[in-house]
Amino acid sequence: MRVVIARCSVDYGGRLTAHLPMATRLLMVKADGSVLVHSDGGSYKPLNWMTPPCSLVELDPTDDERTEGVDKVWFVQHAKSEDNLRVRLYEVLHDTSHDLGIDPGLRKDGVEAQLQELLAQHITTLGDGYTLIRREYMTAIGPVDIMCRNADGATVAVEIKRRGDIDGVEQLTRYLELLNRDPVLAPVEGVFAAQLIKPQARTLAQDRGIRCVTLDYDALRGIDDADSRLF
Template identity: 55%
Template sequence: MRIIVADCSAVYSGRLNASLPLARRVLLIKADSSCLIFSELGSYKPLNWMAAPCTLRELTPSQDDSPDAAAAGAVEDARMEASAEPRPERIIRVNAAKSDDVLTVSLMRIVSDEQYELGADPGLVKDGVEDHLQRYLAQQIERLGEGSTLVRREYPTPIGPVDIMAVDAEGTHVAVEIKRHGGIDGVEQLTRYCELLNRDPLLAPVRGVFAAQTITPQARTLAQDRGFSCLILDYEEMKGTESDALTLF
């Protein structure tokens, strides 16, 4: 990973034309040659970038005689002349491999230029994803109601697996759709499952439960209108983590 802090300007040309005027910014250049430009403000999203697959070249202005200089460099030259910007110390030019897109970054004053070996990354391990919620609910199936029993997780159907199939205390089959954040799309998905399952005389009647950590008011209204129950899942409680909040009793 290469990190450059510099006073720079940039021009992106190709399917989209965009430019960044001169300002101090951070450039991240990765091992795959992708280049991302960040400012002091804003969130995680860069101001401009070129993603892999791409090729990156670092030039001085006198070396910039490449064929694509007419496409990207000439635009930058005209812009600098119009704004009376100084000539750059270095130019970083990144060409997309699958298109004619070019990102040209002109480095006027380099404050810092550091290289770091980060090594292999194991990837993001998420906690509280739908698979975790499904596993805990299957282990704590009584949350669906006293006397409920688990049939199986990932109950197969021709249109995809139902997250949990259970049987309640009265012997009625219960199809459970689990989401982290429950919206209308999740209710529609549960509707399709229940309509299909209720065609099977060995299962019918099948009632639906829409379970999530949060459920939007619109989704709750739609679920109730279709005869489904809504169940809020407290992940921290389900995995046995006690809350630090003080309670009266």
Template identity: 65%
Template sequence: MRVLIARCAVDYSGRLDAHLEPATRLIMVKADGSVLIHADGGSYKPLNWMSAPCTCEVRPAEGEESAAGIREIWDVRSDRSDDRLVISLYGVTEDFSHPFGPEPGLVKDGVEAHLQELLAGQIHLLGAGVTLLRREYPTPIGPVDIMALDTDGTHLAVEIKRRGEIDGVEQLTRYLEYLNRDRSLQAVRGIFAAREIKPQARVLAEDRGIECLILDYDAMRGFDNPEDRLF
């Protein structure tokens, strides 16, 4: 990655036109060719950018450009569209490059696969006497995360999400409609389980007779013992 701290002006043309007046900014050029311009603020979002694949041509300022104090022009063009990013450099304070090497990628903790594995091993969280029948229970419209059986012989179809939203309730509703037409199964009841369930999703689920279950990820991993809490 190449990183510059420079006084620059930026002009963008493409789906819309935008202009940044001269100011000191951070310019990042990534290994894939992406160019990003950041201000000292605004969190992670750049002021403007050009995504790869793109081509950058650099030339010295000429004529009126040079007279206006510009030293160098970067002309960055998208390889897939007419989008264009022109960076006019007035002065560079820092300019350095550093190889990062291969990126192993982000490993998310507490995703649906982890929650499914933990809930299958702690199936009692669905109720006393509940037994696990199968994870990834197959149906023609997709696998149900967990299929279990309660003491009354009712099958429990469990849909697990990290964050429970309306789409997840709709997904479980489709599974229940299909499963309840299967004569090999007795009554099938739905449970919508997530670390967090949005209020609208909870209202919809309960209106459809679907139980909502909040999963305490830390407690399920044994990192949080409720008996040790002061409050």
């Protein structure tokens, strides 16, 4: 990655046009060819950018640009469109390159797969006497996250989400309609489990006889005991 801090102006041309007047900005040129122009505000979003496939060439300024004080020009051309980026550098304050190597990618904590695994390990979170049948119980319309039995021996289908919304309730409803056609499994109850369940989803689930359970990720991991809290 090349990181440049410079006083510059930027013009975007092609299907649309945009102009950034001269100011001190951060320019980033990534190994995939992308070029990003950042200010010191605006959080993570760049002011302007060019995504790959594109190419960057450094040009000498025109006579008019040189008269204005331009030292060098970056011209970035997209390979599959007419879009281009022209960065006029008036003064380079910092210019360095670093090989960051291969990034292993973001590993999210508390994703649905982890919640499913933890809930399967601590299935009695759903209630005393619950026992696990299996995770990823396959049906003709997709896998049910967890199939288990309650203390009375009835089959229970569990749909797990990080954030529970109406779509998740509808998904579980389809599973229940299919599973209850199987005389070996029926009657099958439904549990909608999530770290956060939206009020509309809770109302719809309750209207359809589906029980809602709010999951405490830290408690499932054993690093927070909800019963020991003062508040």
